[in-house]
Amino acid sequence: MELLKQKIRDEGIVLNEQVLKVDTFLNHQIDAELMLAIGQVFSRLFAENGVTKVLTIESSGIAPGVMTAMQMGVPLLFARKRKSLTLQEGLYTEKIYSFTKREESEVSVSKKFLAPDDRILIIDDFLANGEAALGMARIVQQAGAQVSGIGIVIEKSFQPGRQKLLELGYRVESLARVATLANNQVTFVEDNVD
Numbered sequence: 655m656e657l658l659k660q661k662i663r664d665e666g667i668v669l670n671e672q673v674l675k676v677d678t679f680l681n682h683q684i685d686a687e688l689m690l691a692i693g694q695v696f697s698r699l700f701a702e703n704g705v706t707k708v709l710t711i712e713s714s715g716i717a718p719g720v721m722t723a724m725q726m727g728v729p730l731l732f733a734r735k736r737k738s739l740t741l742q743e744g745l746y747t748e749k750i751y752s753f754t755k756r757e758e759s760e761v762s763v764s765k766k767f768l769a770p771d772d773r774i775l776i777i778d779d780f781l782a783n784g785e786a787a788l789g790m791a792r793i794v795q796q797a798g799a800q801v802s803g804i805g806i807v808i809e810k811s812f813q814p815g816r817q818k819l820l821e822l823g824y825r826v827e828s829l830a831r832v833a834t835l836a837n838n839q840v841t842f843v844e845d846n847v848d
């Protein structure tokens with residue numbers, strides 16, 4: 655997606671060879687127009703998949719997730735990282751190792767929001783080692799529902815997440831694929847999804 659790649663070139667900060675910071679439009683401040691454009695592309699890419707619900711993880715997946723859900727006319731469900739007082743039982747829970755925080759956390763989704771006949775589109779902001787996407791896919795499996803596909807805003811293609819997901823048979827669509835963050839700059843894989 656050229657618009658997204660240009661935004662990353664203009665505003666992305668390479669923190670080190672592994673981590674890209676995009677807090678001007680995705681991870682802190684949010685560029686709502688760009689999120690809408692992202693939602694339109696995901697909606698088109700997965701239009702034929704009979705998606706009944708979009709699933710993401712709080713908090714950075716919510717903006718692209720809600721725009722995708724709006725375009726598809728389905729609800730957005732986000733996995734919560736902490737168990738709230740009002741949400742204690744009746745949960746599907748999975749452990750996810752966080753790439754950026756370097757710690758394991760538990761994420762949960764209420765059982766009442768996932769049914770066996772659901773076809774779930776998983777959306778996330780970044781794909782690195784695939785832990786977040788795999789955790790969400792396991793939650794969908796726990797509910798007996800189906801994963802229709804996985805939509806990623808920024809994939810770091812030099813990390814193993816994409817390969818792991820493909821090996822498990824999931825369809826993965828990433829709007830910007832980063833080949834390397836070497837030499838303090840972002841180089842993209844040259845395949846364009848628009």
Ligand code: 5GP
Pocket residue numbers: 672673674675676681714751752753754778779780781782783784785786787810815
């Ligand atoms: P994974 O679970 O695929 O290893 O990592 C994906 C998750 O880690 C995403 O939900 C995202 O929050 C975070 N993440 C991974 N790599 C990056 C990165 O380079 N920059 C930012 N801002 N977040 C990342």
